[in-house]
Amino acid sequence: xxxxxxxxxxTLAGGPQRGRALGSLGLIxxxxxxxxxxxxxxxxxxxxxxxxxxxxxxxxxxxxVLMPGFVDPHSHLIWAGDRANEFExxxxxxxxxxxxxxxxxxxxxxxxxxxxxxxxxxxxxRPRMLRMFSHGTTTAEAKTGYGLQxxxxxxxxxxxxxxxxxxxxxxVFTFLGAHAIAPxxxxxxxxxxxxVANTMLPMLKEWWETHAPGLRPPFVDVFCxxxxxxxxxxxxxxxxARSLGFPLKIHADEFDNLGGASLAVELGAASADHLVKTSxxxxxxxxxxxxxxxxxPCTPFGLAECRYTxxxxxxxxxxxxxxxxDCNPGTTWNESMQFVIALACRTMKLTPAEAIAASTINxxxxxxxxxxxxxxEVGKQADMLILSISDYRQLGxxxxxxxxxxxxxxxxxxxxxxxxxxxx
Amino acid sequence: xxxxxxxxxxTLAGGPQRGRALGSLGLIxxxxxxxxxxxxxxxxxxxxxxxxxxxxxxxxxxxxVLMPGFVDPHSHLIWAGDRANEFExxxxxxxxxxxxxxxxxxxxxxxxxxxxxxxxxxxxxRPRMLRMFSHGTTTAEAKTGYGLQxxxxxxxxxxxxxxxxxxxxxxVFTFLGAHAIAPxxxxxxxxxxxxVANTMLPMLKEWWETHAPGLRPPFVDVFCxxxxxxxxxxxxxxxxARSLGFPLKIHADEFDNLGGASLAVELGAASADHLVKTSxxxxxxxxxxxxxxxxxPCTPFGLAECRYTxxxxxxxxxxxxxxxxDCNPGTTWNESMQFVIALACRTMKLTPAEAIAASTINxxxxxxxxxxxxxxEVGKQADMLILSISDYRQLGxxxxxxxxxxxxxxxxxxxxxxxxxxxx
Numbered sequence: 081x082x083x084x085x086x087x088x089x090x091t092l093a094g095g096p097q098r099g100r101a102l103g104s105l106g107l108i109x110x111x112x113x114x115x116x117x118x119x120x121x122x123x124x125x126x127x128x129x130x131x132x133x134x135x136x137x138x139x140x141x142x143x144x145v146l147m148p149g150f151v152d153p154h155s156h157l158i159w160a161g162d163r164a165n166e167f168e169x170x171x172x173x174x175x176x177x178x179x180x181x182x183x184x185x186x187x188x189x190x191x192x193x194x195x196x197x198x199x200x201x202x203x204x205x206r207p208r209m210l211r212m213f214s215h216g217t218t219t220a221e222a223k224t225g226y227g228l229q230x231x232x233x234x235x236x237x238x239x240x241x242x243x244x245x246x247x248x249x250x251x252v253f254t255f256l257g258a259h260a261i262a263p264x265x266x267x268x269x270x271x272x273x274x275x276v277a278n279t280m281l282p283m284l285k286e287w288w289e290t291h292a293p294g295l296r297p298p299f300v301d302v303f304c305x306x307x308x309x310x311x312x313x314x315x316x317x318x319x320x321a322r323s324l325g326f327p328l329k330i331h332a333d334e335f336d337n338l339g340g341a342s343l344a345v346e347l348g349a350a351s352a353d354h355l356v357k358t359s360x361x362x363x364x365x366x367x368x369x370x371x372x373x374x375x376x377p378c379t380p381f382g383l384a385e386c387r388y389t390x391x392x393x394x395x396x397x398x399x400x401x402x403x404x405x406d407c408n409p410g411t412t413w414n415e416s417m418q419f420v421i422a423l424a425c426r427t428m429k430l431t432p433a434e435a436i437a438a439s440t441i442n443x444x445x446x447x448x449x450x451x452x453x454x455x456x457e458v459g460k461q462a463d464m465l466i467l468s469i470s471d472y473r474q475l476g477x478x479x480x481x482x483x484x485x486x487x488x489x490x491x492x493x494x495x496x497x498x499x500x501x502x503x504x
Numbered sequence: 505x506x507x508x509x510x511x512x513x514x515t516l517a518g519g520p521q522r523g524r525a526l527g528s529l530g531l532i533x534x535x536x537x538x539x540x541x542x543x544x545x546x547x548x549x550x551x552x553x554x555x556x557x558x559x560x561x562x563x564x565x566x567x568x569v570l571m572p573g574f575v576d577p578h579s580h581l582i583w584a585g586d587r588a589n590e591f592e593x594x595x596x597x598x599x600x601x602x603x604x605x606x607x608x609x610x611x612x613x614x615x616x617x618x619x620x621x622x623x624x625x626x627x628x629x630r631p632r633m634l635r636m637f638s639h640g641t642t643t644a645e646a647k648t649g650y651g652l653q654x655x656x657x658x659x660x661x662x663x664x665x666x667x668x669x670x671x672x673x674x675x676v677f678t679f680l681g682a683h684a685i686a687p688x689x690x691x692x693x694x695x696x697x698x699x700v701a702n703t704m705l706p707m708l709k710e711w712w713e714t715h716a717p718g719l720r721p722p723f724v725d726v727f728c729x730x731x732x733x734x735x736x737x738x739x740x741x742x743x744x745a746r747s748l749g750f751p752l753k754i755h756a757d758e759f760d761n762l763g764g765a766s767l768a769v770e771l772g773a774a775s776a777d778h779l780v781k782t783s784x785x786x787x788x789x790x791x792x793x794x795x796x797x798x799x800x801p802c803t804p805f806g807l808a809e810c811r812y813t814x815x816x817x818x819x820x821x822x823x824x825x826x827x828x829x830d831c832n833p834g835t836t837w838n839e840s841m842q843f844v845i846a847l848a849c850r851t852m853k854l855t856p857a858e859a860i861a862a863s864t865i866n867x868x869x870x871x872x873x874x875x876x877x878x879x880x881e882v883g884k885q886a887d888m889l890i891l892s893i894s895d896y897r898q899l900g901x902x903x904x905x906x907x908x909x910x911x912x913x914x915x916x917x918x919x920x921x922x923x924x925x926x927x928x
Contacts, residue, residue: 164897168856171849171900207892211905378904384850386810414904425595426808432592468631473588476595480802480838481635482906 081491082136084112084126086146087470091123092441092455096372099398102442103433105472106455111146115462118490123456139493144485145472148456149218149463150417150439153446154353154374154404157222157251158205158236158243161192163409186226186260189409193226193236201239208407209249211415213494216484218463219250221404221447223301225259228272230280233257234287241292248489250463252447253298254329255284258309258317273313277320285324299350299447301329304340311338318347327448333358334379345369351446353404355389356380363390367397372446374402375438377423382412391428402442403435422479432476462491505915506560508536508550510570511894515547516865516879520796523822526866527857529896530879535570539886542914547880563917568909569896572879573642573887574841574863577870578777578798578828581646581675582629582660582667585616587833610650610684613833617650617660625663632831633673635839637918640908642887643674645828645871647725649683652696654704657681658711665716672913674887676871677722678753679708682733682741697737701744709748723774723871725753728764735762742771751872757782758803769793775870777828779813780804787814791821796870798826799862801847806836815852826866827859846903856900886915 089111097104112129114122114136122129166184170176179185193201212220222240227233237253244251257280258273265272281300288297300321304314308331318328328349332340333356341362344352352366353374366373375389395401403420406412414420421435430438444454452461466486467475475483487494513535521528536553538546538560546553590608594600603609617625636644646664651657661677668675681704682697689696705724712721724745728738732755742752752773756764757780765786768776776790777798790797799813819825827844830836838844845859854862868878876885890910891899899907911918 162895162898162901164856164895164901167849167901168897171853171855173853215905381850382903384853413902416904419904425591426805429595429597429808431595432588471586471588473592474586477586477588477591478837479806480840480843480904481639 081115081139082112082129082133083115083139083141083146083464083488084130085143086111086141086466087143088145088472089113089123089456090145090147090436090472091457092148092437093457094441094455096400096442096445096450097437098400099395102395102401103431103437105433105436113146113456113462113464115488115491118462120456120458120460120462123458141466143470145467145469147436147465147467147472148440148454149465149487149489150216151443151447151449151454152212152217152220152405152417153351153402153443154376154406155220155222156225156406156408157208157220158201158224158240159189159193159226159409160196160200160204161189161409163188186410187263189226190228190260190263194229194232198235198239201236202243205239205243206247208415209243209247213247213249213487214484215416215418215482216465216487217249217415217417218487218489219252219444219447219449219453221252221254221299223254223256223259225256228257228260228262230283233280234284237287237298238291248492248494252449254301255298255326256301256303258302260303260308269309270313273309273316277317281317281320281324281326297326299329300326301331303331304338304343305331305334306336306338311340311343314340315343318343318349322347329353333362337362341366345371350448351402354379355394356387358390363393363397363399366394366399370400372402372442373399374404374443374446375424375428376404376406377427378412378414378420379406381423381427382414388427391424391430395434400442400445401438402446403438404443404446416482418475418483419479421476425476432473435476436472462488464488505539505563506536506553506557507539507563507565507570507888507912508554509567510535510565510890511567512569512896513537513547513880514569514571514860514896515881516572516861517881518879520824520866520869520874521861522824523819526819526825527855527861529857529860537570537880537888539912539915542886544880544882544884544886547882565890567894569891569893571860571889571891571896572864572877573889573911573913574640575867575871575873575878576636576641576644576829576841577775577826577867578800578830579644579646580649580830580832581632581644582625582648582664583613583617583650583833584620584624584628585613585833587612610834611687613650614652614684614687618653618656622659622663625660626667629663629667630671632839633667633671637671637673637911638908639840639842639906640889640911641673641839641841642911642913643676643868643871643873643877645676645678645723647678647680649680652681652684652686654707657704658708661711661722662715672916672918676873678725679722679750680725680727682726684727684732693733694737697733697740701741705741705744705748705750721750723753724750725755727755728762728767729755729758730760730762735764735767738764739767742767742773746771753777757786761786765790769795774872775826778803779818780811782814787817787821787823790818790823794824796826796866797823798828798867798870799848799852800828800830801851802836802838802844803830805847805851806838812851815848815854819858824866824869825862826870827862828867828870840906842899842907843903845900849900856897859900860896886912888912
């Protein structure tokens with residue numbers, strides 16, 4: 081299939097984008113892409129490719145932007161229930177501790193998730209994946225973490241594997257048993273850290289080899305934060321994970337600076353995520369490294385906070401900067417990377433081009449999948465978007481609605497924009 | 505048609521909601537609504553209405569929220585071109601005056617709009633109306649204002665009348681010849697104020713009677729702001745409009761406090777809009793009045809500013825508080841009232857219930873259409889939404905995507921949520 085006549089083809093070709101190179105779109109006017117067997121075969125100008133492949137079936141991009149599918153490198157995709165009630169209490173002025181006393185907070189989601197059946201978990205997660213996909217996300221990282229006990233954490237992984245099989249949206253898996261201190265260990269956080277490191281992770285290794293043969297191992301992630309896992313416990317868990325062969329991620333500096341980002345660099349983690357209260361030393365460490373700096377601007381937005389990731393400092397330090405939704409039931413239930421881009425531009429002063437690179441090629445690096453996705457290059461998977469706009473800068477400028485017209489996933493075309501249908 | 509089995513039917517019944525009454529949803533669990541000939545005939549519990557109307561065709565609301573359609577009481581719906589380029593320059597750090605020097609700002613939209621054909625204006629505005637409608641807005645106010653000369657201003661009105669005829673979205677019209685000082689009068693702002701008051705408005709009256717016989721007269725609106733129309737000029741224009749029989753609106757206190765809100769109250773305007781830098785005296789004046797206080801939180805959000813309408817002060821002063829998109833090409837291109845609600849909750853500390861009332865019954869009052877729309881009450885127009893959620897508090901809590909499943913407009917059912925369609 082030859083997709084042709086895009087007003088702007090954004091290839092995002094090349095390596096991860098650092099510093100001033102961030103925002104290199106590889107723009108081809110009147111661009112075209114040849115797709116065969118789920119893969120990208122050729123990329124170029126419409127005239128050239130039409131001449132080279134005259135008998136190929138065609139898809140007219142209709143003078144719209146053609147770009148790589150969004151890669152969302154940080155989501156807590158799977159949970160049961162919701163916390164709309166807690167949101168209402170918060171907006172009504174109730175203090176956080178009172179909300180906790182009223183049964184709110186992460187442990188309310190843990191409770192709902194532990195008691196949910198596999199069918200419920202899948203049924204409640206499926207529409208979130210559909211929303212992600214119809215808003216242009218073609219690959220999403222998905223974390224466990226609302227189990228905080230081996231059985232539930234592995235059940236979440238099992239549900240995610242099933243959802244990945246049924247959905248056109250590709251998932252990349254992360255084990256986040258260390259999302260919070262399990263309620264059973266509330267007076268013994270070190271006991272839970274030991275449990276994760278010494279019991280859960282070895283079991284995970286065995287489980288994965290049995291249940292997901294042939295798949296790359298999941299990431300192991302830790303919430304390094306005051307009231308969650310301190311730096312020493314984070315090091316303990318991540319070091320153990322590394323010795324078992326798992327690639328690493330970390331939640332760092334959402335509320336306090338504990339040094340998690342530098343730990344991520346030291347251990348060779350794929351990414352350090354959140355990065356709001358990040359120190360200059362941590363920024364410098366990220367800047368020299370291949371650990372991607374993943375910013376989650378929807379989290380402060382969702383919490384109505386004013387402080388965001390120091391994105392420009394990270395970019396100036398030559399960090400690989402990426403964006404993600406952080407979609408979760410507590411702080412930000414938003415599935416759309418388009419909104420992340422709009423928010424990132426305004427709150428962190430990114431240009432649309434920078435935010436687009438941070439949501440495609442750089443976010444593919446954050447989940448170590450840039451070998452197959454994140455850009456439109458020969459040999460990569462044919463994961464692309466046709467937007468209902470002719471100028472990429474409308475991404476970011478416009479917001480609140482869905483600018484995706486068609487999603488192309490592994491070469492298959494999905495239409496996601498509704499035509500208004502009158503019926504009875 | 506009997507729409508039944510809503511998990512929550514929000515009627516929003518009764519008058520405009522002031523003070524502590526704001527957020528009175530009139531919630532009926534397992535609610536139902538009987539619709540005939542575009543009108544609401546009965547409202548109640550599903551069991552009761554099913555017994556009373558056993559032979560009525562039915563529409564199962566599927567345990568979802570059923571509520572009035574959103575009323576968007578402030579939009580600059582019609583313009584030509586876009587300012588994505590300007591957005592990129594702004595995010596890239598260029599100063600406002602440099603952007604103006606590079607041809608940006610409102611006058612660039614005026615230039616594009618003046619030279620656009622009627623067909624272009626309609627073709628570019630139509631998809632915005634579709635986005636509004638598919639996100640649940642069933643009535644929107646639409647302003648002229650990118651003409652700043654009689655011929656173009658009237659052409660915009662003519663295009664809006666045509667769009668209103670073809671679309672299921674109902675428009676309410678506003679003449680905003682006084683949106684900015686026309687470029688021809690840049691050294692003589694009083695000259696342009698005189699032109700609007702003494703030439704445009706009388707011509708508008710005659711034009712409307714010829715081109716829109718039987719329709720209610722349009723609102724007349726003024727941008728009362730530093731570098732636009734001062735308080736005296738605003739009074740001149742609005743007083744003349746009132747003497748010609750037009751209902752009034754005003755843009756007040758977006759950037760500076762000139763006293764526009766109190767002027768609106770004094771002249772009996774339907775609404776005063778923006779209200780960011782509003783003084784305590786102005787808040788007190790609005791509090792005692794029937795002039796609706798319309799907040800446009802997307803405007804500071806779009807501009808990446810931190811200061812929003814002092815909503816809680818206005819509510820505490822017993823003002824009638826409403827929300828709107830302000831959709832326009834310069835500061836905020838967002839068509840979705842759902843996003844306005846999500847933003848209003850977070851930035852102005854509204855509960856979801858308060859934001860819903862401000863987007864339905866109170867916003868209907870802001871455009872003086874509460875006699876026919878804004879709530880689900882016997883005799884009103886059947887403008888309603890079925891949301892894809894079972895708890896109204898998910899509005900606001902969730903954001904970035906579209907939670908509308910079906911739009912019911914004058915009794916007709918429109919499906920707007922996409923089913924993912926795989927095609928080639």
